[in-house]
Amino acid sequence: MQSRDQLKTYKGAAGGWGALKSCAQVLWRTTNPVTGAYTVSKSNQPDGFDCPGCAWGDPEHGSSFEFCENGVKAVAWEATDKRVTPAFFAKHSVRDLLRFSDMELESAGRLTQPMRYNPVSGHYEAVSWAKAFEDIGKHLKALDSPDEALFYTSGRTSNEAAYLYQLFGRVFGTNNFPDCSNMCHEASGVALGASIGIGKGTVRLEDFEKAEAIFVFGQNPGTNHPRMLTSLREAHERGARIVAVNPLKERGLERFSDPKNKLEMLTGGSRPIATSYFTPKLGGDMAMLRGMAKAIFAWDAERILQNGTIDRAFIAEHTNGFEDYEAAVEQTTWSHIEEQSGLTKQQIEDAALIYVQSSATIFTWAMGITQHAHSVVTIRELANLLLLRGNIGKEGAGACPVRGHSNVQGDRTVGINEQPPSWFLDNLEKLYPFKAPRSHGLNTVQAIEAMRDGTAKVFIGMGGNFARATPDTAVVEKALRNCALTVNIATKLNRGHLITGKASYILPCLGRTEFDEQASGRQLVSVEDSMSMVHGSAGINPPASEHLLSEPAIVAGIAKATVGSELVDWDSLIANYDDIRVLIEKTVPGFAGYNERVRVPRGFYLGNSAAQRKWKTHSGRAEFCAAALPAQTVYQRTLASKEPTFTLQTIRSHDQYNTTVYAMNDRYRGVKGLRHVVFMCEADMERLGLVKGDLVDMRTVSEDGQERVARRFVIAPFEIPVGCVASYYPETNVLVPLYARGEGSYTPTSKSIPVTITRSEPAQTA
Numbered sequence: 001m002q003s004r005d006q007l008k009t010y011k012g013a014a015g016g017w018g019a020l021k022s023c024a025q026v027l028w029r030t031t032n033p034v035t036g037a038y039t040v041s042k043s044n045q046p047d048g049f050d051c052p053g054c055a056w057g058d059p060e061h062g063s064s065f066e067f068c069e070n071g072v073k074a075v076a077w078e079a080t081d082k083r084v085t086p087a088f089f090a091k092h093s094v095r096d097l098l099r100f101s102d103m104e105l106e107s108a109g110r111l112t113q114p115m116r117y118n119p120v121s122g123h124y125e126a127v128s129w130a131k132a133f134e135d136i137g138k139h140l141k142a143l144d145s146p147d148e149a150l151f152y153t154s155g156r157t158s159n160e161a162a163y164l165y166q167l168f169g170r171v172f173g174t175n176n177f178p179d180c181s182n183m184c185h186e187a188s189g190v191a192l193g194a195s196i197g198i199g200k201g202t203v204r205l206e207d208f209e210k211a212e213a214i215f216v217f218g219q220n221p222g223t224n225h226p227r228m229l230t231s232l233r234e235a236h237e238r239g240a241r242i243v244a245v246n247p248l249k250e251r252g253l254e255r256f257s258d259p260k261n262k263l264e265m266l267t268g269g270s271r272p273i274a275t276s277y278f279t280p281k282l283g284g285d286m287a288m289l290r291g292m293a294k295a296i297f298a299w300d301a302e303r304i305l306q307n308g309t310i311d312r313a314f315i316a317e318h319t320n321g322f323e324d325y326e327a328a329v330e331q332t333t334w335s336h337i338e339e340q341s342g343l344t345k346q347q348i349e350d351a352a353l354i355y356v357q358s359s360a361t362i363f364t365w366a367m368g369i370t371q372h373a374h375s376v377v378t379i380r381e382l383a384n385l386l387l388l389r390g391n392i393g394k395e396g397a398g399a400c401p402v403r404g405h406s407n408v409q410g411d412r413t414v415g416i417n418e419q420p421p422s423w424f425l426d427n428l429e430k431l432y433p434f435k436a437p438r439s440h441g442l443n444t445v446q447a448i449e450a451m452r453d454g455t456a457k458v459f460i461g462m463g464g465n466f467a468r469a470t471p472d473t474a475v476v477e478k479a480l481r482n483c484a485l486t487v488n489i490a491t492k493l494n495r496g497h498l499i500t501g502k503a504s505y506i507l508p509c510l511g512r513t514e515f516d517e518q519a520s521g522r523q524l525v526s527v528e529d530s531m532s533m534v535h536g537s538a539g540i541n542p543p544a545s546e547h548l549l550s551e552p553a554i555v556a557g558i559a560k561a562t563v564g565s566e567l568v569d570w571d572s573l574i575a576n577y578d579d580i581r582v583l584i585e586k587t588v589p590g591f592a593g594y595n596e597r598v599r600v601p602r603g604f605y606l607g608n609s610a611a612q613r614k615w616k617t618h619s620g621r622a623e624f625c626a627a628a629l630p631a632q633t634v635y636q637r638t639l640a641s642k643e644p645t646f647t648l649q650t651i652r653s654h655d656q657y658n659t660t661v662y663a664m665n666d667r668y669r670g671v672k673g674l675r676h677v678v679f680m681c682e683a684d685m686e687r688l689g690l691v692k693g694d695l696v697d698m699r700t701v702s703e704d705g706q707e708r709v710a711r712r713f714v715i716a717p718f719e720i721p722v723g724c725v726a727s728y729y730p731e732t733n734v735l736v737p738l739y740a741r742g743e744g745s746y747t748p749t750s751k752s753i754p755v756t757i758t759r760s761e762p763a764q765t766a
């Protein structure tokens, strides 16, 4: 089949029959459809488990169907009947497995036993838990410094496992806790911390029912937070303005057919989502926001609205730095704003008018905002606009960075942080008589550099697919292979497990859907969503294998073998996770009565100081940020290049969750059976003399002289601004240099990579 036949413009709405069909297909492919459907039905239910997908919130009075198409994929993927046993590894060497695609590796099924890599045979071989823990402990104890070890966390890890993991690492003596949020919302944490004194969103799910306007920046909820479409649609239907700001015209932001709406399903109907859609250039969001502020200040001076367009009472009572900000806005020229944003003054004024006509506005955002060099000041500009109209600490208003992983926010809350606040370490030292490490640890990019340079020798991964989720694939793979030991705790096999250190272990853990039996009986774990709601999660299925251990039990096993049990009685904490929650309660504010409150259906609200207009900043007030716009974005720099150069953003397909590829399709973007695809607008295709289906190579315009190339990608026409292109990760992470990171966040700038695009050489025929 010609590639071009696999690219057809999608005409339907998001959701609808397409979603149901896709759910049925994944259940059919992976599980016994009956037990699979039953498992899915318990997703996000008070007597069930938390969906291992994204971190969108659960409605207080949720229905019995609180899941979306991608939630079904995540659950079915974990609850699969397929198994990866020692026999599988005996049949396939690591070299063989490296030829499998990401999807083929994960499709193979659930890991069943602890495996140790044998460099002589080149195969993973079964090993006992005791032997694995003992050997891992030996490696850790043999290090010259605890800072030669890295404890990586993916956002699927529960609060209980994450707290135990950080306790072990700190008793061991390091703050090296790189985690997946370093690559996603780190800039949100840094920016909001500086602006409003807390690095989390200030809104609750109920606020979406009261907002008069909701701006969705750099986010594709139709794929990455699908249940958010329900909140947006309901808001639209009650007259709220829904403003989408995204370079890509995403179907989920245009039309949604609710699978729970019988009439719509019968008639094939759907409802619009966005009332306005703005498509700035990649990296142009800050300029758009600065332009909105410029219009608002001008209108305030002209008093176009009776009460003005700026909430001066709020500003006087609660903020700092307003005058400096006003001056910065004044000094920013419209020509700079228009060129950088790629939007006209009129378009930006249209957006600003929607904003000032609303008395309660929510800003939501995701990776399209956080993965640029200037993301921290962009998010501070989001906060500036919210502060200008007092839209923080007010019903129906506030900041909402929507997290991509079910517990990435919770992990940070309970201590997965390479820069822990001193109060956290003080509280740990009150619980256990030890000296907690005080020097800051390594984040994800720094961890890669340390492994590359040999200053880190042991990598332990709690979930995730480090080698595929991180930038500069060739560098990362070499860095991991440089390690004395790599350990991956996981439910399913992935490519990261095949990039081995000198010694390597795969430790299979229980999934979120499975019950976790410990000495005191079945255990409950807990997670925190993007709205700071903490809720319990209890598996409902028997474990995929009798050999599996829970994440907390695996941490305890490694900890006992490394630091012993003199200081911390790991076994008693494993026997009953209530005791871990008691420790969390004594370490982190907001968790009082944790064990009682976590058992309340739908859990409890952790609270948010900024939502109470208590500003935990250095000044005790909300802080405006008077940063100037970047002189030039990557996009603007590409305009000056002699040869055609594009700004690439890496994205997910609709059949993908982080690095997990469920299928080779991307329904809403009209892609079938392809992963090596690059989306480009018709005007750029014409400029390059390319047509749909042509094969091209993408090459990074590298500053370090390193060649970074991704070959034979299929050109797919798509509505995207001129000069901007998009392609899937992890396949294009090879193009993202390690040095390309956010100022103040260290987040890889995966949304703005300068690349050249040339026609691929014809395939060599034998």
Ligand code: SF4
Binding pocket: 051, 052, 053, 054, 055, 056, 066, 067, 068, 069, 070, 071, 072, 074, 224, 225, 226, 227, 228
């Ligand atoms: S919106 Fe997110 S949390 Fe909710 S069911 Fe879908 S993937 Fe799971």
